[in-house]
Each structure stands twice: as structure tokens, then as C-alpha cells.
Amino acid sequence: TQLLEQSPQFLSIQEGENLTVYCNSSSVFSSLQWYRQEPGEGPVLLVTVVTGGEVKKLKRLTFQFGDARKDSSLHITAAQPGDTGLYLCAGAPYCLFAGANSKLTFGKGITLSVRP
Amino acid sequence: DTGVSQDPRHKITKRGQNVTFRCDPISEHNRLYWYRQTLGQGPEFLTYFQNEAQLEKSRLLSDRFSAERPKGSFSTLEIQRTEQGDSAMYLCASSPGLADNQETQYFGPGTRLLVL
Numbered sequence: 001t002q003l004l005e006q007s008p009q010f011l012s013i014q015e016g017e018n019l020t021v022y023c024n025s026s027s028v029f030s031s032l033q034w035y036r037q038e039p040g041e042g043p044v045l046l047v048t049v050v051t052g053g054e055v056k057k058l059k060r061l062t063f064q065f066g067d068a069r070k071d072s073s074l075h076i077t078a079a080q081p082g083d084t085g086l087y088l089c090a091g092a093p094y095c096l097f098a099g100a101n102s103k104l105t106f107g108k109g110i111t112l113s114v115r116p
Numbered sequence: 117d118t119g120v121s122q123d124p125r126h127k128i129t130k131r132g133q134n135v136t137f138r139c140d141p142i143s144e145h146n147r148l149y150w151y152r153q154t155l156g157q158g159p160e161f162l163t164y165f166q167n168e169a170q171l172e173k174s175r176l177l178s179d180r181f182s183a184e185r186p187k188g189s190f191s192t193l194e195i196q197r198t199e200q201g202d203s204a205m206y207l208c209a210s211s212p213g214l215a216d217n218q219e220t221q222y223f224g225p226g227t228r229l230l231v232l
Contacts, residue, residue, distance in 0.1 A: 004158075030218060031218045031219075033220070033221075035223070040226075040228065041225050041226065042120075042122075042207050042223035042224050042225045042226045043159070043207070043223045044223070045220065045221075045222065045223075048218060048220055050218050088158050088159075090158070090159075092218065092219060102211075102214070102218070102219040102221075103149065103161040103164055103172065104149075104151075104159070104161065104221060105161075106158030106159050106160070107158050108156065108157055108158050109157075109158050
């Protein structure tokens with residue numbers, strides 16, 4: 001069974017602070033996706049990382065995929081109240097072949113609160 | 117709006133009743149997934165369709181659950197004889213399939229079910 005552990009589970013910070021959160025597993029994934037979810041809504045895709053060691057930037061958000069493709073981090077620079085939400089990481093199975101589905105394994109998420 | 121849509125957004129029912137949810141994927145997406153998310157947890161995979169064929173079902177999907185995608189477009193998820201433990205957010209996601217050995221899933225807003 002593939003498990004993804006996210007840490008910390010809860011984070012409350014002041015506007016303008018920087019933060020880094022983590023997504024770890026003992027399993028290898030073909031790709032890792034980060035989503036943000038608002039209460040009562042579905043997850044919205046932020047980024048997909050595919051290559052070990054890959055770094056992707058989305059404005060003030062920086063995502064990194066571990067070299068071994070087992071873990072990922074999300075760094076937010078100068079957090080804003082609009083960044084508040086549940087951040088989910090999800091891994092796709094390592095062995096993808098034609099016809100296989102990539103059902104996602106999700107972590108429990110990180111609840112981020114950014115205070116004005 | 118050309119995203120994934122789900123209907124209804126909220127459903128309250130009494131224990132023992134049957135409920136049916138609908139998902140309309142992004143046009144021309146041949147893959148469709150159902151997930152279930154309970155409070156404080158990330159989404160968990162339920163079932164997967166490629167076109168009209170249901171190719172995988174999770175062990176979470178008991179005999180009371182049935183899903184269809186009759187014409188390879190919209191999908192329905194039915195729960196018979198609902199139980200209080202079925203209370204959750206039911207999420208649908210669609211994707212265009214594998215590209216460069218990766219697949220991006222786009223989620224709908226979810227249907228929140230409360231069983232009294």
C-alpha cells in the first residue's frame with residue numbers, strides 16, 4: 001500500500017512569512033501532484049512534478065520533487081491570506097503502461113492559515 | 117465553464133434511502149474517476165472508467181455502491197440503503213489519458229452527502 005505523509009498537519013502563520021511543507025513516502029511515484037482545496041469545494045491542481053529533482057515555480061510557490069521520486073516539498077514565499085486552504089499532495093503509481101490508470105494516492109493534507 | 121461538474125452539490129438523506137450522484141467530465145476526456153473524502157482525510161480512490169468501461173473498483177466500494185458511465189460521457193454513482201458511514205464528499209475527476217507517461221486529473225466541486 002502506498003502511503004503519503006504530509007507535515008505539518010496544521011500551520012498558522014502571519015502574512016509575509018515564508019513556509020515549507022512536506023510530502024513523504026517510502027514508495028516511488030511516477031509523478032506527484034499538489035492541489036489546494038477550499039472548504040466545500042473540490043481540489044484544484046497547482047502543479048505536477050515528474051522528474052526526480054525537478055523544481056517548479058508558480059508565482060510565490062516553489063515545488064520540488066525528491067531525487068528518488070518518493071517525496072516533495074512546497075515552499076511559499078511571503079504568504080498572503082489568499083494562500084489559506086488545505087494543501088494536498090497526491091502520487092500516481094510508478095509503473096504506468098498503456099491502458100493503466102493513474103489512480104491517485106492522497107496524503108491527509110496540510111491546513112494552512114495565513115493571518116492578515 | 118468547461119470544467120468538471122457534479123450534481124447535486126449537497127444531499128441530505130435518511131439512513132436506508134438510495135441516492136444517485138451525477139458527474140459530467142470535461143468534454144472529450146475519456147478517463148473518469150470517483151473518489152470519496154471524509155473529514156480530515158485526503159480523497160480515496162473508489163472507481164475508474166475508461167470510456168464506458170469500468171476497469172477498476174476499490175475494495176472501499178461495497179456491494180451497495182454502483183457506478184455507470186453508459187455512453188462514455190457522464191457518470192452516475194448510486195448508493196443503495198445508505199448508512200451513516202457513507203457521509204462524505206464524493207469527488208469526480210476526469211483526464212484526457214496518459215501523455216508523456218503522466219496523467220493530470222481535474223476534479224469537480226464534489227457532492228457532499230449527509231446521511232441522518
